Amino acid sequence: MAGRQPRRTRIGDAVVVLGVACGLALVGVSGCGRSGAATGGGGGGTTAGEVAAAVREAADALVDAGSSKARTSMEMATGGTRVTIRGEGVYDYRKRIGRLKVLLPQDPSGAPVSRPITELLAPGALFMKNRGAGVPANKWVRVDTGTLPDGNLVTGGVTDPFTAAELLRGARTATYVGRTEFAGVPVRHYRGTADLHEAAQAASEANRRTLGAAASEFATSEVPFDVYLDDQGRIRKVRHRFSFVNEERSAPVAVASTTLLHDFGAPVDVRLPEAEDIYAGRIAKE
Template sequence: MVAQQHRRKGGTVALAAVLGAMAVGGCSAGVSGPADGRPRLDTVQGQAGQVADGRSDEVRTAADRLIAAGSARTRTSMETAAGGTRVTIRGEGGYDFTRREGRLTVVLPKDPAGMEARRPVTELMTPGALYMKNRGAGVPADKWVRVDTTTLEDGNLVTGGATDPLAAAELLRSARNVVYLGEETLDGATVRHYRGDADIARAALAAEPHARASLAAAAKGFARDAVPFEAYLDERGRLRKVLHRFTFTNGGGTVEVASTTLLYDFGAPVVVRLPDRRDIYAGKIRG
């Protein structure tokens, strides 16, 4: 597995345990094919398969609807493929959209030999910072690693093996070329299915203050600002599922990562307790 290098102010840090599971991109399971070749029209007819500029505001305000909902449970997956082998990192937990904090348990794939089971990584997501426990690679088992997401080249959109759910919604503020694909049923709920492109640089300008710095960093780090997405919104305009396809460069090649976030059980309590300073590992992280 390849350790992805992220430049920090004053140095470079390798986050290999999570990042190293991702080499090249694939398509997330359960989501229809690639977002290439979709129509790009300028008018709205409001029917499935046509550009939905008249409904684009529903997509662009998805983050506001989540904040109004308060909190939700979440499941995530991040998928890549290398040499014909598909690798998926899965997470599950909850997110408090009012406090902009979340907690996930992220399950890494087995080691390359397929023998060693890796302990799940606990991740705490907060504005500007990501905390990880059971990080491995030289980090004591009882310690946390803290990463300043505003210094990561991807703004933590892929670093932790899961996209911050609120950041995923903030990206949609820059939605363009939005196509309405019709109504579907998702986990028993009727949802409206949209497809389009988000622009990372534009999203950074339009995002709420808590997300601007991280998205601005991502706008500089990815190979392309355009991020194809598929979004599913319920009757209240709440984001129930979103798939983003990120593209960045690594070792001179182009890497694509498909990140899927599902949200459900809105209003469920979510408790995020940040670690004490003494519990944060300050030593060197092995690549």
């Protein structure tokens, strides 16, 4: 298939967590050992085995790098309209924590864009500030990502950068497209399909539950991807394509999640909210 189409279960409810009015609301290696196919010297190889190793080990290369800045986008087509949610921030691949400011698309009516939502990404949890929908401005909303039907691949309007990388551990097929350049950096372009079940089995403990949730809830576990790796095997750009059916529409909604990584080694200072700073009241669905 060209994408993954979730069953019509709780996806429509899950994406409402972000409050997007437009309707929006991972082969198997453990990562504990690297073949070296993706590291250094501009190599990476073009044989099937070398290509597979380079793609599967991309998450390990990010851990070696320590941290980076990140830009994300999530594009979807709904009701004949294409909308994009954008995010920008930093991520620590060793601690599995990050901070992104997420900008929602302008309302089709022309209403002003709301303030950016601040998202903190942590193992098993997503924290959101400026959530709206009755949440006090000084409070955070906490979501247990292991309970989300999509494993937080789309719920937050962005895909956690390390989760996006670990999804590649489930690469069933991968081909070498060629050498190119991205943002002035020489990269190797690979294209293929990842399997969520295999990715969940091979993922780090922090992502096993979330990817497992997505694997069990989506109708197909196949996720097409394009990934661009630099000469150190680090992801510079990765794009996952999939689709889901929400409760209001019978036709699938096409979604493309893109993550861009740069400035490796950038400082990351993320402090998770204290218990008293987390909103415990009812959250309205916008």
